[in-house]
Amino acid sequence: MPTPQRLGFLFDLHGVLADSWxxxxxxxxxxATELAIPWTAELAAKLPGMSRDDSLGAILASVGRQGDFNASQRQVITDHENTLYRQYVAALTPANCLPGIPAFLQELTEAGYPLAVASASTNAASEIDxxxxxxxxxxIVDARQLKASKPAPDVYLAAAKLVDREPGDCVAFEDTVTGVQSALAAGCRVVGINQNPLPGATVMVASTGDLSLSVVRQELDLPDV
Known part of the structure; x- marks a missing residue:
């Protein structure tokens, strides 16, 4: 009897592999400071999982200024944010991995599960390095080729294709509502990583330190092979 095909395991980056958000x-x-817009706890909670353009839109909308800039001006601002962020990326080291992640990835690799990074970040490859x-x-999904960012399913559809699996034969690891919506829209099962419930997640764990292959197999009723 043939051995069942391993599921593909697809990982969001920010908040799942590293605390780079x-x-x-x-x-x-x-x-926000440069635009004279107050930075609030509400914005800090809302932006994770959003694309750059959507993040800028949320910041502008917080003070009713969403019509202030045309498309080319918005591009200049989002490019500036990316430049600022890449300065932080250059300082990342393995110490920035979230607790338990290297051990979990090693366990999955040794068990033969195909892995992919499903991040909409254009800096994902550099961050992984x-x-x-x-x-x-x-x-690693090439975010530059995506037509739409999360919560659209594009990134998970692309990641499933990279590991040669149907989305329904993949498990996504996500820490935000937007990310869970994206993975579900693609047809993946979802392991939500958050102390608070993420609507629609197939299973939940409180933190990355709770992840292990045995836990995932048990919670998703996967064969122990």
Whole structure:
């Protein structure tokens, strides 16, 4: 009897593999200050998982200024945020991996599960290199080829294709509502990583330190082979 095909395991980057969203938030806080827009806890909670353009839109909308800039001007601002963020990326090291992540990835790799990074960040490959995780992730979605960002399913559809699996044969690891919506729209099962419930997640764990292959197999009723 043939061995069942391994599921594809697809990982969001920010908040799942590394706590790098803090650097995006610092960059966006700088942008907000330059635009004379108050930086609030509400914005800090809302932006994770959003694309750059959507993040800028949320910041502008927080003070009713969403019509202030045309498309080319918005591009200049989002490019500036990316420049600020890349300065933080250059300082990333393996120490920035979230707790338990290297051990979990090693466990999955040894068990033969194909892995991919499903991030809408154009800096994902560089971040993975700085984090020392490239050996686990030969497959990284090229965000520049995506037509739409999360919560659209594009990034997970692309990641499933990279590991040669149907989306329904993939498990996504996400930490935001937007990310869960994206993975569900693609047809993936979702492991939500958050202390608060993420609507629609197939299973939830409180933190990355709770991840292990045995836990995932048990919670998703996967064969122990």
């Amino acid at each position: 803090q650097y995006h938030l610092r960059s966006w806080q700088t942008i 700085h984090l020392g995780l490239r050996n686990y992730f030969p497959h």
